[in-house]
Amino acid sequence: MQLRTEVSSLNGWTVVSVYGELDVASAPELRERLIELVTGGAHLLILDLEGLDFLDSTGLGAIISALKRARTNGGDLRLVCTQSRIRRLFEITALDKAFPLFPSLDAATQE
């Protein structure tokens, strides 16, 4: 299954909705897409992971890379994630401390 992304805007944030499987086969593609967005001026990013079917450590690496770039540019990256199997990976790696996980797009843009 390939990775698919959709980009939209909400309350001044650029929302990247991710669908499919994020592993070593697809992480480079997402990493490049996010770098392209930050370089293009989108410094407030939300990754919507609700359509994600699988996430591994390489995918986490791509997300860390985007967070660093956003913060370097004075922005931020937030995650929307309610799926327990995806949240579990952030919790096991303690990366939920670095990435606040929000239950919805509205919650991510309002806090």
Place this chain on the structure above:
Amino acid sequence: MAVVALEIPARPAYLSLVRLIVDAAVGSLAPGLGGARLDDLKLAVTEACSNAIEAHQSAWADEPIVVRCELDDRHVTVEVADRGGGFDPGEVSTLPAATDPMRLRYESGLGIPLMRTLTDETIFVPGSDGTTVRLTVYRADTT
């Protein structure tokens, strides 16, 4: 004990197929494992295969990676065997705490800790011609 084995080219595009095979093998031969444990096992196997693919890139790109599942009424073990140059899992560096700003300097290095957390047993067996990782989870009704 049932055994399901496959060889895959050392390329990321085949990871999805490995997850499908593990899913189907466990679903039909060890259905008691449970959904969350199966998700954990598939993630651990993906991490092992990703490391194996990386190990093959320098000189063994044409050599296959062997994935072998052993299933019985007590456990599921998945072996991932590569023919790469080998490594010492004890030398993998510890990552800074997630709350440490330095943590964000590291975009990799989570694979081996994840395998150990997600399985009941993770064993690295170095050999003369590569490394085999054995990932074991015990079925819920036997622990």
